[in-house]
Amino acid sequence: MGTRTRAQRDAMTIEIGYALLSAAVLAGVTFAAITAPWLLxxxxxxxxxxxxxxxPAAVVFVLRIVHVLRGYRGAPGTRPSRPGRTGPGA
Incomplete structure (x- = not known):
């Protein structure tokens, strides 16, 4: 595995932060929506x-993180330019 550039590391850090933050918000909304009727x-x-x-909030939290991070493809130029090829210039 090759070394990553600073921009690639920063992009992954931001993506992880986004995944955690959006998962926490979605889990909080799920928890509130389920418990609000009993609280009232x-x-x-x-x-x-x-x-x-x-x-259910914990399940939503984990699923959101998996969904966001699986959809992450990395910085531009890290994927092959044509499907089925192994290198960016192939």
Whole structure:
């Protein structure tokens, strides 16, 4: 595996940060959407309600990270210019 340029490392860092931030926001929205009806019905959240909201939120968090990072293709010029070729200039 070759060395990466500074721009490639920076692009990957930003992509990881975006994946984590968007996953956290989406998991928070999922948790709130599931637990809000119980919170409005009764002021206390029991362990079952926290689990009912936390488990899907954790799954959404992981799926979002996987989805974002699998879609990342790297900096321009790192992929072959034609499908089926192995080098950028091939």
């Amino acid at each position: 019905a009764s002021p206390g959240l029991g362990p079952a309600v926290l689990f009912a909201g936390g488990a």
